[in-house]
Amino acid sequence: MVVNCEHVWQEVSNYLDGEVTPELRAAIETHVRGCQHCTAVVDGMRNVIELYGDDRMLEVPLGFSHRLHRRLNDNLPARTDRRTFLGWMVAAAAACLVLGSFEVARSSAFRRPPLRAAMANPGTGIPPQLAVVLSEDGKLYHLVGCPFIHEKSKLRSVTAAAAERAGFTPCPRCLKKYLDTA
């Protein structure tokens, strides 16, 4: 199969989404290797997807969440569960536990290392033994095969725990399920 520039432009979006047949994918890649214009189109579109897909682009007005919850609170029916004295005791005990765990977390042994990207989301619930890849010069760690890996020549495999200890943060695309997007 041979494709020209127009074919590439029609399919570039599907190609980047991995929604083309292996034959078409191979033909596109063969064409793009020899075409500067199409290389720029593919690279440019990939960058657009990556930049807009970043969590930092989903900005909301200051106080948005607070106002939403207040409005919801004003409109939700009254609570059905009534707190008893025992309930308050349990809540107080839980608060003590939480405070205690904060103290433990503040000790240096449990402190999270400084993140390489100051505004990145460190993620939660990532299995420590999950096999991931990273580049020493980068800031993110990825699942193997993630298309958003830069500097592929410098990759090395580590566990997620090791990556976090080194201050790397999860890729917002391939490890999105571990990021709190709220």
Next chain:
Amino acid sequence: MPDPLISPARYADSSSTDEESLVRRVLAGEHDLFYELIRPYERRLYAAAFAILRNEPDAEDVAQEAVLKAFKNLRQFRAESKFSTWLTQITVNEARMRRRKAHSNLMEPIADRPDDDGNYTPRDFADWREIPSETLERKEVRLKLAQALAQLSQIYREVFVLRDMQHLSIDETAKALGISTASVKTRLLRARLMLRDLLSPGLGGAWSLGSNLSFEKGTKPW
């Protein structure tokens, strides 16, 4: 040649079991848990509303209305679709309704508007390679991206926002917007190409020299 992107849907982890259980508990009377249910999606709902309305106060109001409507109609939620898609669908409908009311004399039915199937020729810029994500730490870059997005027609903007910013799958985007998957793909292609054309000169280096985006000079590349 780098590998193509893999569809975010492949990585998507629907914590649907947790959500189903939360939905059941809310319906059983634990209304406070509704906060937990919507918390992960608050920003997405605002973004979906803003993509249609392009007005902060209206988008915020519509997002709030949508959440209230979701609570009132929670019994109608069917677990075969994802809760996030259902929420987005409600928000999109609310936003479209708001827009129609505001422009009742001007607007044609959005979902029925035909796609522009004409071929689109991407502009021939110099090669535009890796843009480091830390670029986004600069507020002016985020602003330029938002301005470029605002230049797109609504039919392209809403598909792009749901698919590429909220990472809905093609099917979920189609369902949320009430259009076919073929339309989603066509509009997504056009939206991505137009944004690439709008942003390429700036992100290629011109922004660092303080120059403006091409469309700010009154020229559009399409």
